[in-house]
Amino acid sequence: MHTLVDAHGQASRSALNDPKWVRVTLTSIAVGFIVLFLCAPLVLVLYQAFSKGLDAYIHALSDPDALAAVRLTLLVAVATVPLNTVFGIAAAWAITRFDFRGKSLLTTLIDLPFSVSPVISGLIFVLMFGAQGWFGEWLLAHDTKVIFATPGIILATIFITFPFVARELIPLMQEMGFEEEEAALSLGASGWKTFFLVTLPNIKWALLYGVLLCNARAMGEFGAVSVVSGHIRGLTNTLPLHIEVSYNEYDVIGAFASASILAGLAIVTLILKSFLEWKQGKG
Amino acid sequence: MSILLSNISKNFGQFAALHNVNLEIPEGELVALLGPSGCGKTTLLRIIAGLEAPDEGQVLLNGEDKTAEHVSHRGIGFVFQHYALFRHMTVFDNVAFGLRVKPKKERPSEAVIAKKVQSLLELVQLGWLADRFPDQLSGGQRQRIALARALAVEPNVLLLDEPFGALDASVRKDLRQWLRNLHQELHVTSIFVTHDQEEAMEVASQVVVLNQGQIEQQGAPAEIYDHPANAFVSKFIGQTNILNLEQNDMAWLVSAGISADNRHGAVAHIRPHNIDLEKASMSSDSPILLKDWQHLGATIRIELFNSQVKGGNSSLFAEMPNERFKQLNLNRGDKVVVNIKQAHWFN
Numbered sequence: 001m002h003t004l005v006d007a008h009g010q011a012s013r014s015a016l017n018d019p020k021w022v023r024v025t026l027t028s029i030a031v032g033f034i035v036l037f038l039c040a041p042l043v044l045v046l047y048q049a050f051s052k053g054l055d056a057y058i059h060a061l062s063d064p065d066a067l068a069a070v071r072l073t074l075l076v077a078v079a080t081v082p083l084n085t086v087f088g089i090a091a092a093w094a095i096t097r098f099d100f101r102g103k104s105l106l107t108t109l110i111d112l113p114f115s116v117s118p119v120i121s122g123l124i125f126v127l128m129f130g131a132q133g134w135f136g137e138w139l140l141a142h143d144t145k146v147i148f149a150t151p152g153i154i155l156a157t158i159f160i161t162f163p164f165v166a167r168e169l170i171p172l173m174q175e176m177g178f179e180e181e182e183a184a185l186s187l188g189a190s191g192w193k194t195f196f197l198v199t200l201p202n203i204k205w206a207l208l209y210g211v212l213l214c215n216a217r218a219m220g221e222f223g224a225v226s227v228v229s230g231h232i233r234g235l236t237n238t239l240p241l242h243i244e245v246s247y248n249e250y251d252v253i254g255a256f257a258s259a260s261i262l263a264g265l266a267i268v269t270l271i272l273k274s275f276l277e278w279k280q281g282k283g
Numbered sequence: 284m285s286i287l288l289s290n291i292s293k294n295f296g297q298f299a300a301l302h303n304v305n306l307e308i309p310e311g312e313l314v315a316l317l318g319p320s321g322c323g324k325t326t327l328l329r330i331i332a333g334l335e336a337p338d339e340g341q342v343l344l345n346g347e348d349k350t351a352e353h354v355s356h357r358g359i360g361f362v363f364q365h366y367a368l369f370r371h372m373t374v375f376d377n378v379a380f381g382l383r384v385k386p387k388k389e390r391p392s393e394a395v396i397a398k399k400v401q402s403l404l405e406l407v408q409l410g411w412l413a414d415r416f417p418d419q420l421s422g423g424q425r426q427r428i429a430l431a432r433a434l435a436v437e438p439n440v441l442l443l444d445e446p447f448g449a450l451d452a453s454v455r456k457d458l459r460q461w462l463r464n465l466h467q468e469l470h471v472t473s474i475f476v477t478h479d480q481e482e483a484m485e486v487a488s489q490v491v492v493l494n495q496g497q498i499e500q501q502g503a504p505a506e507i508y509d510h511p512a513n514a515f516v517s518k519f520i521g522q523t524n525i526l527n528l529e530q531n532d533m534a535w536l537v538s539a540g541i542s543a544d545n546r547h548g549a550v551a552h553i554r555p556h557n558i559d560l561e562k563a564s565m566s567s568d569s570p571i572l573l574k575d576w577q578h579l580g581a582t583i584r585i586e587l588f589n590s591q592v593k594g595g596n597s598s599l600f601a602e603m604p605n606e607r608f609k610q611l612n613l614n615r616g617d618k619v620v621v622n623i624k625q626a627h628w629f630n
Binding site: 180183 | 333353365367370385433
């Protein structure tokens with residue numbers, strides 16, 4: 001490809017320099033969309049959250065139900081993200097390093113949570129662990145509650161978020177090959193040392209990136225969690241559920257104050273994501 | 284350390300990469316595993332290293348059966364085709380890696396490691412690159428760092444996979460000589476894989492020719508060149524003219540004074556430098572003409588044409604030193620008489 005680099009270090013292809021009005025129109029459409037559909041709602045969330053002043057905002061967030069929702073959301077993330085990190089590394093390792101029957105099936109199945117509607121994902125767990133479900137009687141006999149309780153929420157969230165880490169790692173590890181790992185083994189390193197000293201440093205940015213996305217989704221998941229949670233205030237409401245409940249009860253400040261926390265999480269995630277992409281690009 | 288491979292077989296699915304390979308390599312040799320691509324040479328090297336397990340057969344190092352021993356315990360040094368340097372570590376850390384991952388009891392102190400790494404970097408003449416990262420090095424430098432890294436753990440056997448494959452022609456030439464000198468200095472039993480017969484002949488003290496998963500011949504370079512065991516080796520090592528007597532190439536031999544009676548096989552392989560020429564007198568009935576010639580530097584390659592050969596190989600290539608060619612004072616289209624000094628016969 002013939003590219004020229006101008007004084008600002010930007011590649012410009014003269015054949016792609018369309019007339020000014022085309023460029024202006026396309027750019028305005030893109031910017032307009034972002035402002036209308038991304039920035040405006042964000043501003044609105046913050047505007048509504050603070051519409052009755054800072055005191056009302058703080059008061060809404062220190063409501064016991066809101067605090068319980070924050071705690072539950074954090075608990076779900078803390079339980080889900082490490083498990084899916086381990087799972088993601090194991091899956092990526094197996095798919096890129098071993099040959100086995102059903103490998104392409106496994107690769108496809110990893111994407112399943114992305115292609116299934118979250119409501120269905122939630123229903124699967126109700127069907128399995130609910131009172132009328134497969135394991136319902138057994139769970140009842142052992143006095144354990146999964147559905148309409150924290151374990152169910154964690155299970156549903158694990159299911160929804162398990163592709164993130166694996167999908168980040170698989171292409172990278174495929175591209176890297178395994179010569180460096182073989183080299184480490186031939187130099188006398190054990191399998192664990194090879195992983196921690198050679199593999200992990202090479203995949204760390206992609207891994208963090210996957211963990212970050214996994215975390216954002218774990219905290220923000222609504223559909224699947226909504227099905228298994230039962231919406232018990234102060235007990236099984238995560239932040240997204242708490243927002244819905246508050247809004248339905250015309251508690252606008254409460255809903256938007258909680259929403260501002262999730263919006264803040266999204267912004268932090270975006271900033272970290274750009275940083276990790278920049279790090280990864282640097283090698 | 285001596286290496287003994289007995290009855291090694293390896294299949295990848297339906298494909299038989301190696302079939303019943305037996306090979307003995309005495310201590311201190313510098314051996315080339317030579318063969319066309321896909322002949323199984325890299326697989327054989329990886330089996331010796333323990334990076335690949337054979338389906339059948341045994342790998343003995345110094346008489347000890349190491350077939351089931353993991354690569355990390357075999358005491359081998361492996362240099363990968365694309366070097367496989369740890370990209371997130373400096374050159375220094377790369378070379379120190381093998382020492383730092385030793386179990387606590389055997390691990391030398393950081394000061395000892397630093398000293399050792401520095402001396403290895405001096406050995407490969409790259410002491411000034413210790414703080415660089417692999418992607419800041421040229422191909423030849425990476426190759427030498429990979430070698431230093433493999434040598435750091437004092438391996439009993441050094442294995443190199445296509446060590447010069449990814450390098451420029453000029454760098455390759457230098458590194459070949461350098462590797463040969465290094466081996467003479469260290470005397471560690473070394474095996475390298477190559478598909479380049481010239482490289483094998485130039486560097487190795489022993490050449491093992493592989494084809495389709497089997498060993499065709501093993502011997503010193505001169506022995507393999509002068510006494511090829513079969514048609515494959517003869518064709519693969521160096522230039523050769525192939526005359527198939529069942530396809531009317533007999534006229535060449537008759538013209539060269541070899542009659543149908545003293546043939547020793549169905550196919551004759553004749554090295555270009557084993558063909559000598561004389562200028563024929565104008566009245567001679569020799570059917571052979573000098574068709575063309577090319578300068579190859581110190582030697583001249585001459586293309587000969589035989590008007591009596593029909594349907595077979597009507598061209599034959601001869602090579603001789605420049606001096607000799609000047610003496611003969613030949614021009615294009617001159618009649619010549621051919622004298623074949625040596626031929627290898629195969630069936």
